[in-house]
Amino acid sequence: MSETRPGGAPELPLEERILEGLDPEQREVATTLRGPVCVLAGAGTGKTRAITHRIAYGIATGVYTPQKVLALTFTARAANEMRNRLRGLGASGVQTRTFHAAALRQLQYFWPQAVGGPLPGLVEHKARLITEAAQNMRLSTDRAAVRDLAAEIEWAKVSMLTPDTYPARAAGRDMPLGYDVRTVQRLYQSYEELKTDRHLIDFEDVLLLTVAVLEEDERVAATVREQYRHFVVDEYQDVSPLQQRLLDRWLGGRDDVCVVGDASQTIYSFTGATSRHLLEFPRRHENARVIELVRDYRSTPQVVETANRLLAARRPAPGSTPGSWATPLRLVAQRPDGPRPSWNEYPDDEAEAAGTAARIRDLLDDGVRAAEIAVLFRTNGQSQAFEAALAEAGIGFQLRGTERFFNRPEVKQAVVQLRTAARAAGAAEDTPRLVRDILSSLGYSDRAPRSTGAVRERWESLASLVSLADRMAEDAAARGEEFGLPALAAELERRVAQQDAPVLEGVTLASLHSAKGLEWDAVFLVGLSEGLMPIGFAETADEVDEERRLLYVGITRAREHLVLSWTLSRTPGGRPNRRPSRFLEALRAPEEAAAGGRRRAVRGGPAPRSGPARGGTSRPGAGGARAGQPRAPGRS
Ligand code: ATP
Numbered sequence: 001m002s003e004t005r006p007g008g009a010p011e012l013p014l015e016e017r018i019l020e021g022l023d024p025e026q027r028e029v030a031t032t033l034r035g036p037v038c039v040l041a042g043a044g045t046g047k048t049r050a051i052t053h054r055i056a057y058g059i060a061t062g063v064y065t066p067q068k069v070l071a072l073t074f075t076a077r078a079a080n081e082m083r084n085r086l087r088g089l090g091a092s093g094v095q096t097r098t099f100h101a102a103a104l105r106q107l108q109y110f111w112p113q114a115v116g117g118p119l120p121g122l123v124e125h126k127a128r129l130i131t132e133a134a135q136n137m138r139l140s141t142d143r144a145a146v147r148d149l150a151a152e153i154e155w156a157k158v159s160m161l162t163p164d165t166y167p168a169r170a171a172g173r174d175m176p177l178g179y180d181v182r183t184v185q186r187l188y189q190s191y192e193e194l195k196t197d198r199h200l201i202d203f204e205d206v207l208l209l210t211v212a213v214l215e216e217d218e219r220v221a222a223t224v225r226e227q228y229r230h231f232v233v234d235e236y237q238d239v240s241p242l243q244q245r246l247l248d249r250w251l252g253g254r255d256d257v258c259v260v261g262d263a264s265q266t267i268y269s270f271t272g273a274t275s276r277h278l279l280e281f282p283r284r285h286e287n288a289r290v291i292e293l294v295r296d297y298r299s300t301p302q303v304v305e306t307a308n309r310l311l312a313a314r315r316p317a318p319g320s321t322p323g324s325w326a327t328p329l330r331l332v333a334q335r336p337d338g339p340r341p342s343w344n345e346y347p348d349d350e351a352e353a354a355g356t357a358a359r360i361r362d363l364l365d366d367g368v369r370a371a372e373i374a375v376l377f378r379t380n381g382q383s384q385a386f387e388a389a390l391a392e393a394g395i396g397f398q399l400r401g402t403e404r405f406f407n408r409p410e411v412k413q414a415v416v417q418l419r420t421a422a423r424a425a426g427a428a429e430d431t432p433r434l435v436r437d438i439l440s441s442l443g444y445s446d447r448a449p450r451s452t453g454a455v456r457e458r459w460e461s462l463a464s465l466v467s468l469a470d471r472m473a474e475d476a477a478a479r480g481e482e483f484g485l486p487a488l489a490a491e492l493e494r495r496v497a498q499q500d501a502p503v504l505e506g507v508t509l510a511s512l513h514s515a516k517g518l519e520w521d522a523v524f525l526v527g528l529s530e531g532l533m534p535i536g537f538a539e540t541a542d543e544v545d546e547e548r549r550l551l552y553v554g555i556t557r558a559r560e561h562l563v564l565s566w567t568l569s570r571t572p573g574g575r576p577n578r579r580p581s582r583f584l585e586a587l588r589a590p591e592e593a594a595a596g597g598r599r600r601a602v603r604g605g606p607a608p609r610s611g612p613a614r615g616g617t618s619r620p621g622a623g624g625a626r627a628g629q630p631r632a633p634g635r636s
């Protein structure tokens with residue numbers, strides 16, 4: 001029983017406070033600290049919340065040692081998010097990483113003893129080596145072909161196929177450029193040889209080599225298993241066979257593993273990921289505790305209904321892989337009503353970007369924070385138009401999120417300069433001004449540059465350091481304390497050590513793929529036309545299904561405002577040969593769909609100031625405009 005001091009609030013012990021604010025099922029997840037646990041649940045039902053609370057609860061009750069917990073996820077953004085949530089629960093020191101980052105760290109550490117010499121260099125992009133391999137084979141390739149070949153090699157590697165075992169499994173797959181399997185096999189072989197000759201390893205090798213070291217070196221395996229006792233995997237629906245193998249090696253037969261996922265959010269099948277591991281988890285682990293969550297805490301009923309409709313409209317097409325999509329869970333909204341989603345048709349991409357910037361301005365004027373707004377697109381190539389429109393409208397944005405913030409060159413330079421200046425300075429009268437002066441030599445100015453790309457990104461990084469200084473100065477003033485550069489330098493040192501990036505105050509521009517697991521108050525889903533959503537190269541039933549799931553992920557990122565838009569033509573004055581996405585029809589509320597093509601104002605949210613050309617008037621229909629298709633999947 002907790003003690004109550006006279007006149008004071010009852011002091012709950014930490015572990016009780018951690019469990020507060022969880023519903024009964026989430027509590028079950030959080031308190032089942034041992035043995036295999038599997039959480040199957042839809043978007044926004046609190047999976048990530050349940051596992052972060054579970055880790056915090058394990059630590060608070062002394063069952064877990066923070067350093068022995070390895071929390072895995074799939075994007076650097078998501079890892080960052082989880083780390084922040086854990087810190088908020090008082091659970092620091094837990095390793096929160098992507099599979100890739102965790103493997104790379106281990107490989108760097110163990111390589112000298114397990115293999116000898118320094119770890120080979122990392123291939124950032126396969127394109128150069130693939131082009132070279134193709135030239136050696138006298139194959140003519142263009143950029144698109146090289147990209148498709150890289151994707152095929154990646155698929156082979158995460159499926160753990162070598163050039164020798166590849167052909168048997170590749171039979172029946174669509175080959176890039178219509179090459180035969182033999183040719184792709186030889187190219188794969190040649191790529192691998194070039195890599196070895198140059199003493200390089202690629203992204204997939206990092207995982208493959210970690211698996212190999214763990215399988216072949218008992219001492220390394222024992223050390224790693226001693227280090228990590230408890231495993232948690234978020235977004236488990238997107239685990240690849242290679243990542244699964246690595247997880248199995250880390251576990252080494254133990255079963256303290258908790259996986260959470262949503263089969264309806266599998267969006268990396270094209271890289272070999274499969275929800276099979278999630279769905280089969282209970283069978284693989286007979287003693288697994290399986291917990292389902294259905295309450296959606298993230299989004300308004302309007303957003304949840306839209307998401308439910310998208311999944312409900314899905315019909316297994318002839319030729320789709322059986323069981324590739326488990327029966328979708330129907331989400332049950334918990335939040336109060338919000339605005340209806342808004343539908344916007346624009347004549348061209350430029351108008352869409354300008355209209356989106358105008359609506360974002362309205363939201364900002366209504367008090368929505370920039371960091372709580374995201375524009376999500378299918379391919380990274382779509383970003384540029386929105387960058388330009390936001391810059392034009394004087395609205396700050398961030399492209400890369402906060403991952404590896406402290407590794408950015410401009411941030412490294414800034415930290416060095418601030419540290420040097422701090423050594424010379426005492427408490428200053430106007431530290432924020434001093435910070436601005438110091439950072440101006442690196443490209444900071446009080447006004448955001450109107451440019452896009454690298455210049456803008458550099459400015460955004462420096463601006464976030466400036467606002468960190470501003471916040472610290474305010475806090476110090478509120479406490480009646482002085483604030484000087486040494487305090488800022490100390491804070492930066494702590495943040496560098498913990499990779500604790502300052503919040504970037506700007507609208508997020510991101511691909512749908514990199515947005516999973518995240519949430520914003522307002523989400524703009526742009527470019528919802530055939531050829532972009534679904535992407536033009538999605539042809540088979542399975543591929544179109546994956547596009548639908550991707551859109552589902554996009555819709556379920558929104559807490560309150562959901563804005564959907566599409567364009568009729570790519571360029572101003574261009575031929576209006578684009579059709580709205582085939583997925584849109586099913587998304588509209590029945591009463592809206594019945595209103596059909598009648599002209600209506602955009603509903604919900606503020607009236608657009610310089611709104612869409614034909615706001616909400618068009619009737620989305622199926623169609624197949626295939627012109628101007630971007631080909632690159634928006635992979636983060
Ligand atoms: P996704 O599938 O998109 O990854 P998720 O299942 O991981 O979603 P979370 O991100 O954990 O969902 O939770 C969604 C939102 O709902 C978060 O803002 C979270 O804090 C909130 N939330 C979750 N559970 C509760 C609860 N029991 N009470 C109040 N808020 C909650």
Ligand code: MG
Nearest residue numbers: 047048234517
């Ligand atoms: Mg999540």
